[in-house]
Amino acid sequence: MTAPLNLPCPISPDDGPVVLLGHGGGGLLSQRLLQQVILPALGTTDGVLLDAATLKTEGGELAFSTDGHVVRPLEFPGGDIGSLAVFGTVNDLAMLGATPLALSLGLILEEGLPLSTLSRLLRSAAAAADRCGVSVVTGDTKVVEKGKADGLFMTTAGIGRIPAGVSIGPRAIRSGDVILVSGDLGRHGVAILAAREELGFSTSLASDLAPLHGSVQALLAAGLDLHALRDLTRGGLAAALHELCRDAGLGALVHEAEVPVHGAVASACELLGLDPFTMASEGRFVLMLPEAQAQEALKLLRRWQSGAAIIGRIGGEALLLETSLGVRRPLELGRGELLPRIC
Amino acid sequence: MSGSPPHRQRQEVQRLLDALHTETRRSWTLMEVCGGQTHAILRHGLDQLIPPQLELIHGPGCPVCVTAAETIDRALALAARPEVILCTYGDMLRVPGTGPSHLLEARANGADVRVITAPLDVLAVARSHPGRQVVFFAVGFETTAPATALLAHQAWSGGAQNLSLLVSHVRVPPAMEAILTAPECRVQGFLAAGHVCAVMGRTEYEPIAAQHRRPIVITGFEPLDLLEGMLRAVRQLERGEARVEDAYPRAGAGVGNASARALITKVFTRCDQHWRGLGMLPGSGLRLRPPYDALDAARRFPSAARPDTDTDTDTDTDTEGCISGLVLQGLARPDACPRFGRGCSPERPLGAPMVSAEGACAAYWRYRERT
Numbered sequence: 001m002t003a004p005l006n007l008p009c010p011i012s013p014d015d016g017p018v019v020l021l022g023h024g025g026g027g028l029l030s031q032r033l034l035q036q037v038i039l040p041a042l043g044t045t046d047g048v049l050l051d052a053a054t055l056k057t058e059g060g061e062l063a064f065s066t067d068g069h070v071v072r073p074l075e076f077p078g079g080d081i082g083s084l085a086v087f088g089t090v091n092d093l094a095m096l097g098a099t100p101l102a103l104s105l106g107l108i109l110e111e112g113l114p115l116s117t118l119s120r121l122l123r124s125a126a127a128a129a130d131r132c133g134v135s136v137v138t139g140d141t142k143v144v145e146k147g148k149a150d151g152l153f154m155t156t157a158g159i160g161r162i163p164a165g166v167s168i169g170p171r172a173i174r175s176g177d178v179i180l181v182s183g184d185l186g187r188h189g190v191a192i193l194a195a196r197e198e199l200g201f202s203t204s205l206a207s208d209l210a211p212l213h214g215s216v217q218a219l220l221a222a223g224l225d226l227h228a229l230r231d232l233t234r235g236g237l238a239a240a241l242h243e244l245c246r247d248a249g250l251g252a253l254v255h256e257a258e259v260p261v262h263g264a265v266a267s268a269c270e271l272l273g274l275d276p277f278t279m280a281s282e283g284r285f286v287l288m289l290p291e292a293q294a295q296e297a298l299k300l301l302r303r304w305q306s307g308a309a310i311i312g313r314i315g316g317e318a319l320l321l322e323t324s325l326g327v328r329r330p331l332e333l334g335r336g337e338l339l340p341r342i343c
Numbered sequence: 344m345s346g347s348p349p350h351r352q353r354q355e356v357q358r359l360l361d362a363l364h365t366e367t368r369r370s371w372t373l374m375e376v377c378g379g380q381t382h383a384i385l386r387h388g389l390d391q392l393i394p395p396q397l398e399l400i401h402g403p404g405c406p407v408c409v410t411a412a413e414t415i416d417r418a419l420a421l422a423a424r425p426e427v428i429l430c431t432y433g434d435m436l437r438v439p440g441t442g443p444s445h446l447l448e449a450r451a452n453g454a455d456v457r458v459i460t461a462p463l464d465v466l467a468v469a470r471s472h473p474g475r476q477v478v479f480f481a482v483g484f485e486t487t488a489p490a491t492a493l494l495a496h497q498a499w500s501g502g503a504q505n506l507s508l509l510v511s512h513v514r515v516p517p518a519m520e521a522i523l524t525a526p527e528c529r530v531q532g533f534l535a536a537g538h539v540c541a542v543m544g545r546t547e548y549e550p551i552a553a554q555h556r557r558p559i560v561i562t563g564f565e566p567l568d569l570l571e572g573m574l575r576a577v578r579q580l581e582r583g584e585a586r587v588e589d590a591y592p593r594a595g596a597g598v599g600n601a602s603a604r605a606l607i608t609k610v611f612t613r614c615d616q617h618w619r620g621l622g623m624l625p626g627s628g629l630r631l632r633p634p635y636d637a638l639d640a641a642r643r644f645p646s647a648a649r650p651d652t653d654t655d656t657d658t659d660t661d662t663e664g665c666i667s668g669l670v671l672q673g674l675a676r677p678d679a680c681p682r683f684g685r686g687c688s689p690e691r692p693l694g695a696p697m698v699s700a701e702g703a704c705a706a707y708w709r710y711r712e713r714t
Binding site for chain 1: 353356385386387388389391392433434436437447448450451452457458459460566689690709710711712
């Protein structure tokens with residue numbers, strides 16, 4: 001062979017001129033879109049981004065959240081866009097410890113969507129709201145031409161009441177806090193990938209879609225000092241831990257062997273070259289609280305989900321994963337694109 | 344529930360590690376050829392557990408990394424045509440060509456680019472869209488070549504008029520030969536890619552082992568597989584042996600798959616191929632042979648498949664110091680590069696091994712603490 005060739009490739013166009021699908025994946029690209037485009041344009045300077053905003057009123061604190069839903073297919077094993085839209089916003093409110101008070105529902109309908117499908121999905125949303133003890137009190141409907149939407153997009157916004165004395169957020173995280181997850185990871189992401197029938201695999205798994213306010217209220221009712229909560233939606237556990245640690249200014253050590261992942265999720269990720277830590281759940285959250293309360297929190301969480309587990313501890317400066325072989329390495333934040341590997 | 348399969352059991356791993364530490368008496372360098380193995384080694388932290396005198400160097404075994412930039416330019420040119428649906432594997436979408444653009448951006452700009460996991464799915468896409476031209480951008484080593492060959496055979500037999508292939512398959516043995524004949528070569532033994540051998544068997548590796556006096560151990564991808572491969576390679580080196588050995592018998596890698604090989608021979612012929620980072624390697628590529636060459640995208644779209652070479656490269660890119668060519672040949676470790684983490688990252692890759700999901704630089708970036 002001749003002398004070694006050095007054929008560098010050009011710079012990545014991640015800072016390029018257009019939005020990529022990966023910008024919506026909850027990973028690194030999403031963070032960059034927020035920090036570099038969205039927040040500067042809106043004039044928002046607070047670097048700490050929560051699932052919901054806190055509004056101070058004379059009657060106490062309210063949580064306020066909004067969430068867009070663009071899931072494909074509209075109906076999937078374990079749920080549909082209607083229940084997802086309701087639970088998604090209720091869960092964002094719950095991550096501040098809030099009880100939902102009212103929801104709005106915005107519909108963008110694509111020309112050609114069967115009315116029977118729309119009715120079914122709206123009934124599902126109503127049943128989900130009923131389950132959460134909340135009503136849809138206002139809304140809006142728009143219709144776009146065929147091909148301009150994926151059947152149906154739903155946007156929900158919600159207001160919830162934060163109990164007096166409760167202040168949950170990354171700034172409350174302390175070194176030594178224990179990290180728990182409320183159940184096993186990634187079922188929703190894998191169920192959706194399988195339902196799309198594009199990647200040539202099937203699974204018996206259903207989405208883990210579920211409302212989380214009940215379990216959070218049970219933790220609060222037990223008098224536990226919840227420092228931070230984050231639901232594990234887009235970007236999965238990895239994105240949640242990266243954001244919380246960044247905003248807390250602290251590191252963490254997570255033990256891979258303790259992180260609950262269902263065998264079918266692990267197998268699907270292995271097959272596709274994806275990371276279960278970056279797969280979305282829609283009925284799971286991560287919790288940080290003082291070590292002295294960790295076992296009680298775990299016992300409570302397991303009443304809701306048997307897979308709840310203590311997975312690590314806050315501390316140090318870097319977010320590290322201790323592999324099942326005992327080696328420590330950085331816990332990677334996914335980029336946000338789910339691109340199956342070739343081999 | 345843990346998701347940790349039995350073959351990752353820590354006890355068994357420890358047994359192999361103990362044996363490796365006991366039996367590695369001198370300094371040795373092994374190259375794992377496959378990018379999947381590189382990532383598994385770093386993801387599980389095996390590189391930090393093996394004896395310090397056993398050095399692993401990372402080979403060019405990522406088909407995405409080594410696909411020529413000019414070939415990606417062709418894929419981009421094809422994808423830009425309104426009548427084309429371009430199908431390929433997921434991790435090809437992020438790799439830029441000679442300019443800054445990649446297939447993800449092309450898709451964002453309106454190109455119909457679809458991720459497939461099995462080439463035969465492309466047939467279904469072609470049948471569902473009779474008014475469109477469906478192009479399969481086929482990359483990969485011998486692992487994925489049989490599936491491409493099957494697609495070509497079925498498309499040709501069925502008379503598919505709207506399906507063509509942009510083929511950029513590469514063969515492992517010529518790359519191993521190129522590495523071994525380089526004057527700076529430090530590789531004393533190879534971990535051969537189990538997936539490739541599950542198709543090709545061991546026959547092509549026998550003359551390489553004999554001629555270059557290097558042990559070649561066919562190895563799998565789990566921690567236990569990798570440690571077993573390393574242990575067997577070390578044992579051979581310590582004894583002064585240089586054989587092809589199968590440490591991945593559960594994949595049938597010793598004998599390979601005769602039907603798959605027959606398909607490759609039936610549909611493809613060998614050709615000289617340009618590798619990103621390695622240059623032109625004689626006989627290292629596969630191209631469609633008659634009559635299947637009727638499906639060659641270069642025939643169906645002569646202008647798009649052979650774009651103007653005066654490509655608009657990004658002149659703002661500062662790639663000075665990037666040693667991706669050396670990394671791809673196993674002559675340097677990613678963290679030895681002066682640009683590693685200093686202007687080069689998966690977000691701003693200067694070299695192919697940082698771009699691909701399986702590139703060695705990307706693996707170091709993901710799994711190693713950076714100072």
